[in-house]
Amino acid sequence: MESEEPLGRGWRGTEDGWIAAAYDMLIEGGVEAVKILPLAKRLRLSRTSFYWHFQDREALLAALVKRWQDKNTGNLIRQTERPAPSIAAALLNLFDCWISADLFDSRLEAAMRDWARTDAALGEAFTDADARRTAAIRAMFERHGFGADEADIRASAIYLTQVGYIALGTAESLERRLERIPTYIETFTGQRATEDELAVFAARHLKG
Known part of the structure; x- marks a missing residue:
């Protein structure tokens, strides 16, 4: 004992x-x-x-849920709402979440999704979070002139791709991720990011 x-x-x-x-x-x-x-x-x-x-263990677990909601959902939505001169720059703001654990904690996201498989209330919270996140990405596209249907499809493609990265535990070096960013931008938006936009994005994440 x-x-x-x-x-x-x-x-x-x-x-x-x-x-x-x-x-x-x-x-x-x-x-x-x-x-x-x-x-x-x-x-x-x-x-x-x-x-x-x-008060009890349930109160501690509720605090973990709030931490996940505030950090991952809250930051993702805020990143989609940042001012940007183009859809490419706007998407790079969102991609900050996939690079910086300070903005979006992928390990926490994976652990929470595992937990949600056995907790109905958390499962409902994930359904709501997924809907809110996708809606925020869709609204980002609409602000940059995309029609509702196209914005919805592009938003879903972006979000489900990242969910897949997390679910599969895909690991890439920062250098490899940065190499792939320009093609992801063109694939998801139909437009190319400018060299200046990519340079600003890289500078946010490269140290030294």
């Missing part, structure tokens, strides 16, 4: 710290791994410290 002795006396940790540890366990082992005692041991805190921040 595992000991439940306090591992960190006199300190209860922070709400963000508990959520961060829960995030790590979700990524590593799925939602079933996110349990209070293992989290407490990882943080070297007593199990009772958890209850200063959360």
Whole structure:
């Protein structure tokens, strides 16, 4: 039987710290791994410290769902709404999500989709998120002069391609991803990005 002795006396940790540890366990082992005692041991805190921040495990899981909604869905929508002089530049703004984990966390997205297969409420949240994200991409195309039907098809193609990347665990180096970006832009928009647009995009992601 595992000991439940306090591992960190006199300190209860922070709400963000508990959520961060829960995030790590979700990524590593799925939602079933996110349990209070293992989290407490990882943080070297007593199990009772958890209850200063959360009513129960369900409240912690709800915080993980909110983190996913705010980061992945929220940032994706905001990126589609950024001002852009062309549809190519607008799509490059969206593609920032596929490059930067600060904007869109693909590991979290994959773990959440796995979780949603066994949680009906989260499954519904994903249905809503997928619809909102696709609608935002569609609206981006419409703002750049595409008709509703064409915008819908192009938006779906873009979104389902990225969902496929995540579902298959496709890994590409940053250099390889940047090499492919111009062709993706032309494929998804029917237009070519300018050299200046591509240079600005690359500069956002290349270090040094």
